[in-house]
Amino acid sequence: MSALRVTAERLTILDHPDADALELAQVGLYRAVVAKGAYRTGEFAVYIPEQSVLPDALIGELGLTGRLAGSRRNRVRAVRLRGELSQGIVCRPGALDGVDLERAAADDTDFADLLEIVKWVPPVPVSMSGDVDAAPDLLPWIDIENLKRYPDVFAPGDLVTVTEKLHGTACCLTYHASSGRVQVTSKGLGARQLALREADGNLYWRAVRGHGLPAVAAALADRLGADRIGIFGEVYGKGVQDLGYGTDAGAGLPGFAAFDVCADLGGRLRWYDPADLLDGELPLVPRLFHGPFDLATVLALAAGTETVSGRDLHIREGVVVRTADGKYSPRIGGRAVAKVVGDAYLTRKGGTEYE
CATH class of the missing domain: 2.40.50 (OB fold (Dihydrolipoamide Acetyltransferase, E2P))
Known part of the structure; x- marks a missing residue:
C-alpha cells in the first residue's frame, strides 16, 4: 500500500x-x-x-x-x-x-x-504473524505511490522497466555479511523496525528457507562487497491472498518472486534490478516491458490476466514501473518507482489485502 x-x-x-x-x-x-x-x-x-x-x-x-x-x-x-x-x-x-x-x-x-x-490496515492471518524482535538495522521496503496520483514521476522517454505486480505479501530479507545473520520481516513490520523470529509455521520463513534466500544473499554480498544485502519479493499462493496463481501456500511451498535488491556499500544504499543479479538464482516477478516510458502503454499493461502461473488463471493486480537507472524523483521524494493497479482488480468481489 x-x-x-x-x-x-x-x-x-x-x-x-x-x-x-x-x-x-x-x-x-x-x-x-x-x-x-x-x-x-x-x-x-x-x-x-x-x-x-x-x-x-x-x-x-x-x-x-x-x-x-x-x-x-x-x-x-x-x-x-x-x-x-x-x-x-x-x-x-x-x-x-x-x-x-x-x-x-x-x-x-x-x-x-x-x-x-x-x-485501513487489514487483520493479519496467524500464518503471516508471529513473535517479533526490535530490528533497527533492517533494510526495509518502501511504500510505492500510485502513478495515477503522481503521473509526472516519469518523463516521456525515460528508460523504464515494467513488471507485473503480484497479489501476495511482501517478504523482506536482510543479510548481514559480517555475522551471517539473517533477518526476515514483512513490509508492515519492517516499517516499524521489527523482525520475525524464525518459526516453522511462519509463512515468510517458510518461503525464505524453501527458496534458499540466505545462501543467495550471502553469495551476493560477497560478489558486491556489501555489508548488508536486502532481497525483497512477493510471497504468494492460496491461503495468502484471494489470488493464488495456482500455488497452494498452505499445503506446500509458498510461491516467491523477487522484485528488488538493495546493497549497503559502506553506508551507501544502492538499488538493483533483480533481473541483473538474480536471474537463474531465484524466481523473479514477470517483466512485461523494458523501454521508453509511455503512459498509455503502462496503463494498458495494468489490465488483463496474470502471467505468473502460465495459465491465465485470474486477473492481473497491476504493474510496477521503475527507471532503469534508479534515478531520484523530487515529485515523490525518493526513487522513481510507481504502481498502477488494474480497474478489474480494484472492483473484484471478496478481495483480501493483507500486508
Whole structure:
C-alpha cells in the first residue's frame, strides 16, 4: 500500500458519459464521480484516497452513511457508478471552511489528522504473524505511490522497466555479511523496525528457507562487497491472498518472486534490478516491458490476466514501473518507482489485502 495523505488538489471536471446528473472530477489520473455542477475545472477541493477510514461525523456530513465499504461502512474503496470507475472522494469538509485550499495544495498540506482519517490496515492471518524482535538495522521496503496520483514521476522517454505486480505479501530479507545473520520481516513490520523470529509455521520463513534466500544473499554480498544485502519479493499462493496463481501456500511451498535488491556499500544504499543479479538464482516477478516510458502503454499493461502461473488463471493486480537507472524523483521524494493497479482488480468481489 502507498502512504495515506489527504490533500487539496486542483480539479479537472469531465462529463460522465452515462449519467446526466453526475460528472467526473479528475485528480492526477484518478477520477471520482461527483454531483453535476458541484465543482468546476480549476477549482480546488480535498481528495480522500482509497483505503481511507473515515470518522462517522464526516461520513454523515458527506451523505455517505451506509454507502462505504467494510463491516462498519466507513472505508473508501474503488467502485463503479453508472459504469465509470470512481476512486476516492472529492469534497470540501466543513472542518476546512475558511482554509485556502489553493495555498494548501501549493504547500502539499496533509489534512488526514485534522479530519481524523486513518489508513485501513487489514487483520493479519496467524500464518503471516508471529513473535517479533526490535530490528533497527533492517533494510526495509518502501511504500510505492500510485502513478495515477503522481503521473509526472516519469518523463516521456525515460528508460523504464515494467513488471507485473503480484497479489501476495511482501517478504523482506536482510543479510548481514559480517555475522551471517539473517533477518526476515514483512513490509508492515519492517516499517516499524521489527523482525520475525524464525518459526516453522511462519509463512515468510517458510518461503525464505524453501527458496534458499540466505545462501543467495550471502553469495551476493560477497560478489558486491556489501555489508548488508536486502532481497525483497512477493510471497504468494492460496491461503495468502484471494489470488493464488495456482500455488497452494498452505499445503506446500509458498510461491516467491523477487522484485528488488538493495546493497549497503559502506553506508551507501544502492538499488538493483533483480533481473541483473538474480536471474537463474531465484524466481523473479514477470517483466512485461523494458523501454521508453509511455503512459498509455503502462496503463494498458495494468489490465488483463496474470502471467505468473502460465495459465491465465485470474486477473492481473497491476504493474510496477521503475527507471532503469534508479534515478531520484523530487515529485515523490525518493526513487522513481510507481504502481498502477488494474480497474478489474480494484472492483473484484471478496478481495483480501493483507500486508
